[in-house]
Amino acid sequence: MDHAADAYRTDLMTITRFVLNEQSKYPESRGDFSILLSHIVLGCKFVCSAVNKAGLAKLIGLAGETNVQGEEQKKLDVLSNEVFVKALVSSGRTCILVSEEDEEATFVEHSKRGKYCVVFDPLDGSSNIDCGVSIGTIFGIYLVKDGAEPTVGDVLKPGKNMVAAGYCMYGSSCTLVLSSGSGVNGFTLDPSLGEFILTHPDIRIPKKGKIYSVNEGNAKNWDEPTRKYVERCKFPQDGSSPKSLRYIGSMVADVHRTLLYGGIFMYPADKKSPNGKLRVLYEVFPMSFLMEQAGGQAFTGNIRALDLVPTKIHQRSPVFLGSYDDVEEIKALYAAQEGKA
Numbered sequence: 001m002d003h004a005a006d007a008y009r010t011d012l013m014t015i016t017r018f019v020l021n022e023q024s025k026y027p028e029s030r031g032d033f034s035i036l037l038s039h040i041v042l043g044c045k046f047v048c049s050a051v052n053k054a055g056l057a058k059l060i061g062l063a064g065e066t067n068v069q070g071e072e073q074k075k076l077d078v079l080s081n082e083v084f085v086k087a088l089v090s091s092g093r094t095c096i097l098v099s100e101e102d103e104e105a106t107f108v109e110h111s112k113r114g115k116y117c118v119v120f121d122p123l124d125g126s127s128n129i130d131c132g133v134s135i136g137t138i139f140g141i142y143l144v145k146d147g148a149e150p151t152v153g154d155v156l157k158p159g160k161n162m163v164a165a166g167y168c169m170y171g172s173s174c175t176l177v178l179s180s181g182s183g184v185n186g187f188t189l190d191p192s193l194g195e196f197i198l199t200h201p202d203i204r205i206p207k208k209g210k211i212y213s214v215n216e217g218n219a220k221n222w223d224e225p226t227r228k229y230v231e232r233c234k235f236p237q238d239g240s241s242p243k244s245l246r247y248i249g250s251m252v253a254d255v256h257r258t259l260l261y262g263g264i265f266m267y268p269a270d271k272k273s274p275n276g277k278l279r280v281l282y283e284v285f286p287m288s289f290l291m292e293q294a295g296g297q298a299f300t301g302n303i304r305a306l307d308l309v310p311t312k313i314h315q316r317s318p319v320f321l322g323s324y325d326d327v328e329e330i331k332a333l334y335a336a337q338e339g340k341a
């Protein structure tokens, strides 16, 4: 084995090479998608470096402003939002941007406009930012009909209309997980190369898992199906072993673990939050798109999550997503409640 040559692994599958290969399957898109994605990847690298040095660079703590959700913005929330808005506009491939941090949708000026709408949560897991626990960026991409004047109606579409979705997790390593509609692939940032390398090809979620993930602190306000399902996770009636509880409190991190290990992640509705907490466009939809592409499923407590048609850009929805069989179980409990069983 020629170790010297091995050091220069120029045959590595970088995300750029991967997307260009994917792109060649869609000659009509004239490379626009890979150009857009390369700008999203650049944004992730910037935010990853800012998160890594947050404590050193005084990027910890509050920015002193409040966002449309009424949440106090963290300095890193504001920085990440600026990074992604700049990266997406400078790609010259976007026309509408919807960010968790901006009240209104951003319409890109004509001269810099392209045909993609990007919905994104620039930094998800705010409650974990200042204690260095894994956080992430979530994004979803819609396509506007050629030549059409973009309107906010172009993003108030079912999640199944998305052409791509992904997240980047800033944790012990920086991992970008992406789907453009033909499977899910994971890439890990090699800091020495500054390149995302394909490390998790064709991710398939196990059909059934041993983990459930939910904020049990809300249990007293849950509805019957959710209460029953969590009870079964702890005290299975079919002689199987109880599931383990894992809850990080950053959707990106909890969903990433669920995608790789299997199981179910839930943010149900409850008396306090009748529509749950998570936002449809830039949290529920991208994660549901990835889950389905990996062989899992996503449910709102009522319908398939990707069939939802949002009416507001910051709309919230309950969500149950993960391994196919685990989500089937909670769907059956909701169906029973509606007397459909």
Ligand SMILES: O=P(O)(O)OC[C@H]1O[C@](O)(COP(=O)(O)O)[C@@H](O)[C@@H]1O
Pocket (backbone or CB within 6 Å): 071, 100, 121, 123, 124, 125, 126, 127, 215, 249, 250, 251, 252, 277
């Ligand atoms: O603290 P709770 O109520 O369990 O909520 C945690 C959930 O809220 C979120 O932090 C919401 O996202 P933001 O941090 O982007 O507002 C998710 O990442 C996470 O799954």
